[in-house]
Amino acid sequence: MKRNVLGVLVDATRHDNALDAVLAAARERRPFGVTALAVHGVMTGVLDREHGARLNSFDLVTPDGQPVRWALNLLHRAALTEPVCGPDLTLHVLQAAADEGIPVYLYGSTRQTLDLLMLNLQNRLPALKIAGHEPSKFRMTRPGEDVEIADRIAGSGARIVLVGLGCPRQEVFVHAMRPLLPMPLLAVGAAFDFHAGNLRRPPVWMRKAGLEWLWRLGAEPRRLWRRYLLLNPHYLALLAAQWTRLRPLSPPAPVTDRPTVFPA
Template sequence: MKRNVLGVLVDVTSYAGAVDDILAAARERRPFAVTALAVHGVMTGVLDREHGARLNSFDLVTPDGQPVRWALNVLHHAALTDRVCGPTLTLHVLRAAADEGLPVYLYGSTEQTLDRLVLNLQNTLPALKIAGHEASRFRAARPGEDVELAARIIASGARIVLVGLGCPRQEVFVHAMRPLLPMPLLAVGAAFDFHAGILRRPPVWMQKHGLEWLGRLALEPGRLWRRYLVLNPYYLALLAAQWARLRPADPPPSTTDRPTEFPV
């Protein structure tokens, strides 16, 4: 059930509901695009309507940040008691995939991060089948490279693909690859870095009270200051305007048009 948050359609869902939807698509071998949006992710769709149209074509968009969950509750009376954040959803999906013997493919980040991630997953989820992994090239895809990548993923036997390229690169990638892959693709944000042990997650109390951004800002101020100190207040102002019906928040129509350029 999708609801409008500043023109971006976000699903009213839970961890259990999201995992059920993802695993169903994996069992049935059908394309299924997933992302988890915090404030920054929503604002990328607000500030770039073309990207907003991409986001609105996703099969599942979960409320990653507490402020997005609050928006669903205030604007649409969703009564959500918890968010559905990317790193935690990743763990739930991996556990379910391990239980059902569904192989996964890891795409994105760096070789060093992926090596540590694979080792940690092998230690914590020994039943998990990792069909393959590839680091990001940190450039635009070359002509035909998307078809070659899709062929490698399909040949690996993977039934779920996890994509860690950062927002909004990962959403552009998932949107571009969805027509080529008969399986769920999950844009999981910083999940690779967290589960590889490279980044520390803020304390649980900060996560529950919508202060995870502050913990992350403290860890990476040079990279994240604009995301949080500029976009967060702007998000709140726009949200207040939508609540007061002072600003139209018509969602851009979803698009299935594949981008001419996308990151790999």
């Protein structure tokens, strides 16, 4: 069930519910847009109302990280005991896909990362069927290229697409491609890098304490310092304002218009 977190609609869901929803869409061959939003993802929707409306059109938005889970519990008494993080959801979906023989498509990141990812997945999940893979083009699509990408994915026989383009590019991509593909598309953030071995996840105690951002900041300070040192306090201030009702934050209406040119 969707709940308002700073104007972004996040689902108060658990891993098993999220997995069931993805698998149901894959079995029924219907469009289904999914993303896992941490603080940075939520704040992209807060600071850009157009993007916020885009996020609010997703079928499933999971709380990625403790601060978003805490917000759901604080504001809406969701009683969630754990977040539903992109890397974890990715692994759950891939394990289930392997068990059921559902082919998957990997879109995004670099060729080198995809090669490492596929090697690790084949070692960990030998029954997994990878129908196709395609690295990011690191540019905007050309007019008509969206149909070409959709044709390649559909023609591969895939029934689930994992998209690793980084926030917010991946959400723009999923939103644009959703009407073209009869299958779930999951924006999974840095999951490709984690499962390829390019990045290490923090210890469990740091994740439980909501300090994953500190671990990521220490690993990539030059790239991430603005995201965490500026956005995190802003998030907390807005969260306090919503909690005390000093600043009502109404969600922008979901958008259904699909862009024909978008990051790929």
